Amino acid sequence: MTPTCALAEAVGSLPAADDPLALALNENPFPxxxxxxxxxxxxxGVVNRYPEFLPQRLRSLIAGRVGVADEQVLVGAGATGVILQVLQAVTRPGDVLVTASPTFxxxxxxxxxxxxxxxxxxxxR
Known part of the structure; x- marks a missing residue:
């Protein structure tokens, strides 16, 4: 299989961006x-580069846009990355995390x- 065919196959296996039922991962159903x-x-042209190691510029831009201090902005790799950062900052191994059922x-x-x-x-109920 050529690289072009493999790429087309991988992209073709993704759900359509406008599929309203593809919401399991908090995806936006709209393009x-x-x-x-x-x-x-x-x-x-620059997607092959790592982002800023300590994303201070991004934090500053976001803070300025929403009118808060830079220290109030947390940047992460999506909600999952931010949730993990918060858990690692405020808990210790062995602590208890209580969740409702059903939940995420x-x-x-x-x-x-x-x-x-x-x-x-x-x-x-």
Missing amino acids: PLPAVRAALTASI DGYPIFAQMARLRSVTVPLD
Whole structure:
């Protein structure tokens, strides 16, 4: 299989961006906005580079945009990265993470990754 065919096969296996049922991973069911698409296209020449190691410039830009101090902005690799950073900052291995049931199925996984004990409590009806 040629690299081009392999890439086409990999891309073809992704769910359609406009599939309203592809929400299991908090995906947006709509395609990128034109401004987002333009920004992605404009940055294609540098996507092979690592981002800023300590993302101070990004934090400053976000803080300035929303009107808060830089120290109030936490940058991570998506919500999962931020959740793990918070858990590692405020817990110790062996601590308990209490979640409701049903809840987001990622929380027990995050607890395991942070070496926490996960306790599930059913929601009242």
